[in-house]
Amino acid sequence: MESILTINNLTKKFGYLTAVKDLSFTIKKGNVYGILGPNGSGKSTTLGVVLNVVNKTSGDFHWFDGKISTHDALKKVGAIIERPNFYPYMSGYQNLKLVCKIKGVNYSKIEEKLKIVGLLERKDSKFKTFSLGMKQRLAIASALLNDPEILILDEPTNGLDPQGIHQIREIIKQIAAKGTTILLASHLLDEVEKVCTHVVVLRKGKKLYSGRVDEMISSNGFFELKCNNQEALVTLLERHNSFSKIKVENDLVTAFLTEPMRSDDFNKYLFEKGIILTHLIQRKESLEEQFLQLTDNQTNQI
The missing domain is CATH 3.30.70 (Alpha-Beta Plaits)
Structure with missing residues (x-):
């Protein structure tokens, strides 16, 4: 099975603080991976490094079996690692048109992605009228515009009410079912258990477990x-x-x-x-x- 992302002995230090320590794991095509750990465990830092927004201290990583540069690889990646940031007085559709211009994507993709996240009927509503869950769903639509091979989500249900959490999780399952590889960071055990096929457990930047979710919970009880x-x-x-x-x-x-x-x-x-x-x-x-x-x-x- 093709490797989407391989991380080898990755370490990131912020002064005296080691946020990620000697971390290694591989993400294979077509699976849903969860990076699980409490706040401060190094989840977001790891995502930041592989997305080239945080510089690593040591170790290395490569995308798509190392066949292309990180710059070109990231064109095949969709990511949400911060709170959705769109223009409040523009509609959902208009905001996505701007993203299409930046990514060089045809406008024809917009309605297709809005339908996936359940926002097609609200495409002409201003972003400022959206609930937090709707804003997060628009962000997912935005990340999907370039038909990425892997979708990266950092705490995708953080701050949402139960209905919003359920909607986001169902969308993630729907996207995964169509063959898109997904990597999500979460501190919610329930989220990883319900959504992910594989899990990497982190604590204080160190890997405690890496493997299939069903194998992790298939103990003898x-x-x-x-x-x-x-x-x-x-x-x-x-x-x-x-x-x-x-x-x-x-x-x-x-x-x-x-x-x-x-x-x-x-x-x-x-x-x-x-x-x-x-x-x-x-x-x-x-x-x-x-x-x-x-x-x-x-x-x-x-």
Whole structure:
């Protein structure tokens, strides 16, 4: 599969602050990638570097297998990395005409892109009358005018109400379904889980995980347990090879599995060891639980 963007050992420092540290990952054509991390994790800085608006400190990156220069490659990229900035007293259509002039794109593209983002009926309305969600959708239409091979979005649903968030996410899925590669930065686990096929997890500029979203959440899950003798239960679990981590909160014990295990087999095993469970629930880990485990492990290493 063709590589759209390859980042190798990228580092960016602002004085004494290291915003991105030795970051490497590859974006393949036709997927939806999420760069996930809390504020200050280096997401926007990474996007700024590959879009040539922030100078790297070390490392390198190349677009489209390095076959063309970054300048020419960026002509195939659509990006929104700041708040939408259009002329308030001009209509949505007029604003996009200006963008077409700048990008050298035919005006015939305007209505096609407005239809994709659900703004065709409001094309003659002034930009100042648009809601925040509509402004963001117009920005996406603007980024799509040159039919980019990759669309880059920095926190695309930030500040929107639930309806606006849903609309933007559906538009992203629709664009991806037509074959456009998408890279979005987000601090929202829910967003990445619902929209992205792949995820790069960052914390303080360092990569904690890179891979498919479904593989990240396809762990063996965990048991939530309560019993008549918590101390004996915890001791038994800690000595058992099938569990990687045991968490105790009040009377609830959470045991994370390293391999598949049926709840009835597990219950029988504990009963034979003299432990009577009063509560047993088997769950799969969500992306949030995986993310918290990753960041918790990283914290413990510092």
